[in-house]
Ligand SMILES: O=P(O)(O)O[C@H]1O[C@H](CO)[C@@H](O)[C@H]1O
């Protein structure tokens with residue numbers, strides 16, 4: 343973050359950031375139509391862009407540094423598809439509130455994308471499955487979210503004065519997830535010949551992180567109707583909707599959230615031990631970020647093809 347700007351004020355550095363980009367980028371890349379946010383292990387989504395120009399966050403006022411493994415600190419500008427192609431901007435590393443970034447800074451890249459002319463935003467995220475029907479490797483098109491931090495606290499990126507006369511004080515979110523883009527996702531999956539279970543639909547639960555869920559928390563989120571859980575995405579969706587963007591979220595299932603049907607009873611185990619009975623104690627799985635990154639890398643090619651096909655299918659106006 344620049345020491346000369348107030349990181350909690352999203353209005354201040356836009357002019358300077360846009361000015362830097364205007365000096366770096368060729369004119370045909372300066373007004374991307376589609377924005378992409380890369381989740382953990384998914385920064386290779388930009389690997390197939392043509393005429394790519396990478397701009398490090400360090401060159402852009404208002405941008406912090408991505409500190410999480412699997413996230414790069416750069417924006418990539420380039421073209422997707424044949425011929426003239428579709429100009430896109432890719433956020434190769436996102437910001438999470440748990441890294442210490444103010445929530446306004448977490449969504450600053452989204453607001454910048456809107457200022458550059460982006461109309462459609464595709465957000466790719468790594469998530470844990472709460473719904474036992476969702477296998478690791480499934481891509482879930484998000485149709486709703488459950489954001490407990492937004493409902494109760496200060497992590498809502500819209501807290502504070504309105505920053506534009508185009509914004510409304512009370513933003514509806516019942517239509518947050520674009521039907522148009524979700525339809526395109528399923529058409530793209532069909533065109534790519536993906537099996538039926540490769541792409542699913544579900545609700546994303548946003549938690550602040552950085553701790554993974556306890557079994558009780560996982561059970562609670564599942565009971566509340568969530569299918570997957572992650573520590574990002576929702577602030578980006580909220581800001582994007584305030585900016586009037588159409589939003590698609592592709593949540594890759596990288597692990598199953600551990601929700602045992604019942605707890606291991608230490609009381610029973612000790613009793614059995616004292617009675618000389620043998621007790622089986624299978625190891626209890628524990629999620630870790632390496633596992634999340636591994637699945638991200640394994641599925642990056644598939645995500646890349648899907649995202650590219652969706653972009654090519656978005657009608658041009
Ligand atoms: O949401 P992304 O950034 O894809 O990453 C997910 O993976 C990390 C935890 O392993 C968390 O940051 C979680 O939100």
Ligand code: HPA
Nearest residue numbers: 468469470571572573634
């Ligand atoms: O299990 C998870 N919980 C929260 N966030 C995550 N991101 C990837 N996996 C997970």
